[in-house]
Amino acid sequence: MSQPFDASAASAAYKNALEVIGAVEPTVAGAIRSELADQRASLKLIASENYASPAVLLTMGNWFSDKYAEGTVGHRFYAGCQNVDTVEKLAADHAKELFGAPHAYVQPHSGIDANLVAFWAILAQRIESPALAEAGAKHVNDLSDQDWANLRKALGDQKMLGMSLDAGGHLTHGFRPNISGKMFHQTSYGTDPETGLLDYDEVARLAREFKPLILMAGYSAYPRKVNFAKMREIADEVGATLMVDMAHFAGLVAGKVFTDDFNPVPHAHVTTTTTHKSLRGPRGGMVLCQPEYADAVDRGCPMVLGGPLSHVMAAKAVALAEAKLPSFQTYAGNVADNAVSLAEGLMKRGTKVVTDGTENHIVLLDVSSYGITGRQAESALLDAGIVTNRNAVPRDPNGAWYTSGVRIGTPALTSRGFGADDFDRVAELIVDVLSATTPTNTAAGAPSKAKYVLADGVAGKTRAAAAELLDVHPLYPGLDLD
Structure with missing residues (x-):
C-alpha cells in the first residue's frame, strides 16, 4: 500500500484480534481472512471503494462502540460522554481545517444519512424557523394544531432540482423510489445529448x-468536474x-485537485459527503455547512439519526488527520x-467512454458496442478477477438494472501504488474480456440481457496477468496474518 504503516505492529494487532474473534465465532474470523485475501487478489475498480x-x-474496534451519545459535543442526553466529545470535536475540527468549512457535523452513519440531515436542516432553516417566528413560538410543540398543520403542509410542498440518475446523479437526489423523491416535488436536469456534459444554461432555465427550494449538485457517475460557482449563481x-453531494470526489477536494470554482465547499450552502470512497476513511458520512445552517445541522441526532457511532467518529478523526x-x-x-490514463487506454483500444474522457476519478464505459449489457460486462469482468459495477449511461435503453454501462474508478488501485502504465495495462485487460464476451439466447431465442459466455481461457489468462500487476503493488505489504 502506498500509504506507509508499521507492518509488524499491524500484523500483531490483527493476529491477536482474529484469535480473539475466532475463539467465539471461527466462521466470522475466517470470513475476515478470506475478505483480505480476495481483495489482495483482485483488481478493485469500483469507484466508490478504497482501502482504509x-x-x-483498528480505530473502529474499541470501547467507543459501547457508548450512547445522542446530542452534540457538550450537550448530550447521556452522562459519561466526555471521551466521545473529545473524538467528535477532533474529527469536526480536522474536517473544518481540511475543507475550509465554517462548520462540520461528523455524526451521519452514511452518505444517505448525511443527505437526510441536510434535507431536514434546510427545511428547518428555510421553512420551520420562519413559521415558528411568525406564530410567536420557540418549538413546534408550542404551535396550535392549525399552525402545525400549516407547517406540515409547507414542509411537504417543497421542491428539489437534481441531476437525473441516468446522467450520473445519485438515488438521494430526488429519485422517486428513494426517500428524497418522497420528501420533495422533484424534477431533474440531465446532460447534453451530444457531449454528455452538463449544460449550465439548461440547468438555469429549469x-x-x-423554482426549487434545493438545487442539488454532485454526482455518482459523472466523469467531469462541476463548476460550483455557476451552480451557486443559478441557486x-x-x-x-x-446543496452539493461530494461523496464521490471529497478526496479530490481534500487533496486540492478540485480548487476554486470546482471546490464546492465555499460555494454551497450545505455540502455532504461520505468519509470512505476517495477520502479513504471509514464507512460513514459528514455534513459541512455555512454558519446559518449549523444549528439545524447539529440537530441531526435525534432529528433523523439514531445514536452516534462513536467508534466510527474516532476513525473519521484518524482518517481526516491522514488526509x-x-x-x-x-x-x-x-x-x-x-483515471485519465485508464480512460485513454480504453479509448485507444476502441472502447466508448462517456464524455470521451474524465476529469475526476471515474471512467464510465458504454459497452453496447460489444453487443452486451452492463450486467453481462460486470459479470464477465468479475469472472476474470476485475471488480467493477454496472451503471446506466445517459438515456440508457437498458434501464438501471441491466444498463449499457460499467463504472470504474481509480482510488483503490492508486492506494496500492498503481501508476499510469499500470492503468494502461488494466485497460488492455478490460478490453480483452469485453471483446471475448458474447450474450447467450433466451428460451425464446432473443439475446439475453443477463446470461453470457466468456471465451475459453480468457478468465484464467486475465487473472494471471492481473496477478503480475498485483504482485508488484501488494495490498498492505508486510501485513501477515499467518
Whole structure:
C-alpha cells in the first residue's frame, strides 16, 4: 500500500484480534481472512471503494462502540460522554481545517444519512424557523394544531432540482423510489445529448421554471468536474439553497485537485459527503455547512439519526488527520492522473467512454458496442478477477438494472501504488474480456440481457496477468496474518 504503516505492529494487532474473534465465532474470523485475501487478489475498480489504512480500521474496534451519545459535543442526553466529545470535536475540527468549512457535523452513519440531515436542516432553516417566528413560538410543540398543520403542509410542498440518475446523479437526489423523491416535488436536469456534459444554461432555465427550494449538485457517475460557482449563481437567482453531494470526489477536494470554482465547499450552502470512497476513511458520512445552517445541522441526532457511532467518529478523526498530510495531496493527484490514463487506454483500444474522457476519478464505459449489457460486462469482468459495477449511461435503453454501462474508478488501485502504465495495462485487460464476451439466447431465442459466455481461457489468462500487476503493488505489504 502506498500509504506507509508499521507492518509488524499491524500484523500483531490483527493476529491477536482474529484469535480473539475466532475463539467465539471461527466462521466470522475466517470470513475476515478470506475478505483480505480476495481483495489482495483482485483488481478493485469500483469507484466508490478504497482501502482504509490499518490505523483507521483498528480505530473502529474499541470501547467507543459501547457508548450512547445522542446530542452534540457538550450537550448530550447521556452522562459519561466526555471521551466521545473529545473524538467528535477532533474529527469536526480536522474536517473544518481540511475543507475550509465554517462548520462540520461528523455524526451521519452514511452518505444517505448525511443527505437526510441536510434535507431536514434546510427545511428547518428555510421553512420551520420562519413559521415558528411568525406564530410567536420557540418549538413546534408550542404551535396550535392549525399552525402545525400549516407547517406540515409547507414542509411537504417543497421542491428539489437534481441531476437525473441516468446522467450520473445519485438515488438521494430526488429519485422517486428513494426517500428524497418522497420528501420533495422533484424534477431533474440531465446532460447534453451530444457531449454528455452538463449544460449550465439548461440547468438555469429549469431552475427559473421550477423554482426549487434545493438545487442539488454532485454526482455518482459523472466523469467531469462541476463548476460550483455557476451552480451557486443559478441557486441565488431563484432563491434556492445550493446543496452539493461530494461523496464521490471529497478526496479530490481534500487533496486540492478540485480548487476554486470546482471546490464546492465555499460555494454551497450545505455540502455532504461520505468519509470512505476517495477520502479513504471509514464507512460513514459528514455534513459541512455555512454558519446559518449549523444549528439545524447539529440537530441531526435525534432529528433523523439514531445514536452516534462513536467508534466510527474516532476513525473519521484518524482518517481526516491522514488526509491533512502532504502525502494525501500526492495521492489525490495520482488518482485523477490515473483515471485519465485508464480512460485513454480504453479509448485507444476502441472502447466508448462517456464524455470521451474524465476529469475526476471515474471512467464510465458504454459497452453496447460489444453487443452486451452492463450486467453481462460486470459479470464477465468479475469472472476474470476485475471488480467493477454496472451503471446506466445517459438515456440508457437498458434501464438501471441491466444498463449499457460499467463504472470504474481509480482510488483503490492508486492506494496500492498503481501508476499510469499500470492503468494502461488494466485497460488492455478490460478490453480483452469485453471483446471475448458474447450474450447467450433466451428460451425464446432473443439475446439475453443477463446470461453470457466468456471465451475459453480468457478468465484464467486475465487473472494471471492481473496477478503480475498485483504482485508488484501488494495490498498492505508486510501485513501477515499467518
